[in-house]
Amino acid sequence: MTTAAVSVPSTRAQTRRSSLRRSRRWALVASYVFLVIFAIFFLIPPYYMVVTAFKTDAEVAHMATNPWIIANGVTLDQFRILLTQTDFLIYFKNTAIVTVCVVIITMVVSVLAAFSLGRMRFWGSGVLATGIFLTYLVPDTLLFIPLFQIVKAIGLLNSYWGMVVVYPTLTVPFCTWIMIGYFQSIPKELDEAALIDGAGYMQMLTRIFIPVALPGIIAATIFAFTVSWAAFVYPMAFLYSSDQQVLTVGTVTSLIRADVYKWGMLMAGALLAATPPLVIYAFLMDYYIAGLTAGATKG
Amino acid sequence: MADTVQRWTAGIQSARPAARGGFGKFLRQRSTIAFMMCLPLLVIIVCLVVYPAFYSIYLSTLNKAQTRFIGLGNYRFLLTRDVFWMVVQQSAIFALSAVFFKALIGLITAHLINNLPTKGQRKWRGMLLVPWVIPLALSSLGWWWLFDPTHSAFNWIVTGLGFNEIPWLSDPYWARFSVILVNVWYGAPFFLIMYLAALKSVPDQLYEAAAIDGANAWQKFVHITLPMMRNIMAITILFSLIVTFANFDIVQIMTAGGPRNMTHVFATYAFMLGIRSGDLPLGAATSLFMLPILAISAVFILRGVRKRGREIG
Numbered sequence: 001m002t003t004a005a006v007s008v009p010s011t012r013a014q015t016r017r018s019s020l021r022r023s024r025r026w027a028l029v030a031s032y033v034f035l036v037i038f039a040i041f042f043l044i045p046p047y048y049m050v051v052t053a054f055k056t057d058a059e060v061a062h063m064a065t066n067p068w069i070i071a072n073g074v075t076l077d078q079f080r081i082l083l084t085q086t087d088f089l090i091y092f093k094n095t096a097i098v099t100v101c102v103v104i105i106t107m108v109v110s111v112l113a114a115f116s117l118g119r120m121r122f123w124g125s126g127v128l129a130t131g132i133f134l135t136y137l138v139p140d141t142l143l144f145i146p147l148f149q150i151v152k153a154i155g156l157l158n159s160y161w162g163m164v165v166v167y168p169t170l171t172v173p174f175c176t177w178i179m180i181g182y183f184q185s186i187p188k189e190l191d192e193a194a195l196i197d198g199a200g201y202m203q204m205l206t207r208i209f210i211p212v213a214l215p216g217i218i219a220a221t222i223f224a225f226t227v228s229w230a231a232f233v234y235p236m237a238f239l240y241s242s243d244q245q246v247l248t249v250g251t252v253t254s255l256i257r258a259d260v261y262k263w264g265m266l267m268a269g270a271l272l273a274a275t276p277p278l279v280i281y282a283f284l285m286d287y288y289i290a291g292l293t294a295g296a297t298k299g
Numbered sequence: 300m301a302d303t304v305q306r307w308t309a310g311i312q313s314a315r316p317a318a319r320g321g322f323g324k325f326l327r328q329r330s331t332i333a334f335m336m337c338l339p340l341l342v343i344i345v346c347l348v349v350y351p352a353f354y355s356i357y358l359s360t361l362n363k364a365q366t367r368f369i370g371l372g373n374y375r376f377l378l379t380r381d382v383f384w385m386v387v388q389q390s391a392i393f394a395l396s397a398v399f400f401k402a403l404i405g406l407i408t409a410h411l412i413n414n415l416p417t418k419g420q421r422k423w424r425g426m427l428l429v430p431w432v433i434p435l436a437l438s439s440l441g442w443w444w445l446f447d448p449t450h451s452a453f454n455w456i457v458t459g460l461g462f463n464e465i466p467w468l469s470d471p472y473w474a475r476f477s478v479i480l481v482n483v484w485y486g487a488p489f490f491l492i493m494y495l496a497a498l499k500s501v502p503d504q505l506y507e508a509a510a511i512d513g514a515n516a517w518q519k520f521v522h523i524t525l526p527m528m529r530n531i532m533a534i535t536i537l538f539s540l541i542v543t544f545a546n547f548d549i550v551q552i553m554t555a556g557g558p559r560n561m562t563h564v565f566a567t568y569a570f571m572l573g574i575r576s577g578d579l580p581l582g583a584a585t586s587l588f589m590l591p592i593l594a595i596s597a598v599f600i601l602r603g604v605r606k607r608g609r610e611i612g
Binding site: 027028031032034035038039041042043044045046048049052060061066067068108109110112113115116117120121122123125128130131132133134135137138139140141142143144145146147148149150165166168169172173176201226229230232233236237247248249251252261263266267270273274277278281282285286289292293 | 438566
């Protein structure tokens with residue numbers, strides 16, 4: 001091969017090109033193979049949750065057949081029991097109420113603050129923006145014990161309204177942070193023009209900034225939604241009675257308390273509880289990813 | 300952009316023709332208005348983050364009934380307990396190994412997806428993001444079921460292959476492995492999207508230039524991709540370190556710290572002492588031990604983010 005290549009330069013270029021193409025194809029095939037392996041690893045638990053949720057109790061209990069497939073027929077019994085004989089719907093309702101309230105509070109607070117910090121500036125606003133980023137880095141597991149005392153003091157222990165009070169600590173800092181980024185990327189000429197035309201700051205915000213930064217607002221809304229839907233530490237620490245419980249904690253604690261672990265029903269509950277975030281991601285994933293990566297890369 | 304600008308300004312002009320004038324007064328009020336807009340945020344941060352953080356420090360200096368100041372008594376008590384040192388050790392093992400594997404898997408999968416033709420990328424990315432979308436508490440429950448001692452679906456495969464059953468959650472060391480595995484599973488997709496975004500932001504010309512110079516794939520990675528991604532990788536790793544170090548859901552659901560307290564991390568141990576046993580001051584002291592490592596990571600993240608901001612301009 002080397003001799004041929006040396007004697008005929010044009011063939012050498014050709015072989016090099018075809019070998020390049022061949023190695024590209026191999027790289028592609030290898031990429032797919034490894035991606036499939038990773039996809040299996042990533043999708044095993046959700047797959048197994050689905051399979052279990054549609055099995056009969058008898059099949060779940062006796063490991064006679066392959067656990068990875070449904071051998072004895074598909075059943076919706078697990079969902080029926082879950083929805084009729086447990087408090088699952090109460091948890092769902094509580095979580096929905098908490099999430100909607102938290103998303104509204106978060107968006108109002110963080111859009112106002114981001115507009116002010118990203119655009120208007122005042123004495124100390126730079127320091128405050130940095131401070132907001134730092135509060136985002138304070139984990140909930142550091143705050144739940146002092147917050148326990150505070151929630152108790154304001155009389156909201158064991159009430160899901162207490163969650164509406166404490167969840168914004170998880171959502172507001174990051175949402176403000178990414179909204180500052182979006183607002184700062186809007187050209188200055190826009191607000192100057194609006195000011196000259198006599199628009200007030202609120203008008204500027206609602207008529208220019210919110211429409212222009214809509215992708216950012218969607219991303220922040222999804223973040224707030226996901227975080228408050230999935231929150232676990234605070235409800236685990238602050239809620240204990242079933243009528244106040246939220247989905248995450250309710251599913252992993254109260255539903256389990258029966259004598260026998262009803263795995264089929266538990267998996268049905270976990271699946272139903274995970275559905276709203278999954279649906280939102282299926283439709284709005286691109287906005288969310290754009291917002292998240294912009295938040296970390298632009299700063 | 301220009302015509303949209305005109306359209307908006309035109310709309311505002313027609314909507315509020317009367318509010319003209321008083322521009323100077325407006326400017327004087329500007330900082331006041333800005334501050335008012337920030338007020339709700341300040342209230343939330345001061346009342347629910349800053350105040351609790353300091354209150355936590357005060358709380359940790361009280362005795363169990365919160366009636367008496369005992370100074371550093373809780374900290375001194377913790378430092379003499381073997382379980383506490385095990386928690387320190389396990390938290391470090393948990394966070395470091397999980398973050399390492401998350402970063403590795405994220406880097407590999409991001410490259411694999413980036414290799415694909417553009418139209419297939421979205422589908423694969425969506426599929427690999429699923430673990431990160433399911434609320435962690437619920438997927439931890441699914442994993443627990445996969446690890447169930449009598450019905451483990453993994454053990455069905457393991458015994459089918461002719462090996463002994465693996466005590467996933469009942470043997471302390473296997474339990475440690477299992478909680479780390481679940482954390483890697485959950486967190487790797489986050490690295491994937493961060494790295495994928497970073498990979499996309501590397502200019503193609505750099506790779507073309509390198510290809511002309513005869514660089515192979517590895518050389519391109521080491522000399523172009525890594526330097527271009529260094530900052531975002533550092534930010535992602537440090538951020539993940541904080542989140543992983545403070546993780547609660549996985550351990551609480553799958554093992555609740557057992558067997559023999561060997562899987563406890565700071566968060567679950569603080570929960571057990573503070574909420575379950577009702578010794579809030581001791582729990583507060585435990586969780587405050589997380590503070591140094593969190594603060595150090597935070598400082599470096601902030602530096603990275605600022606640097607990144609300057610690079611972009």
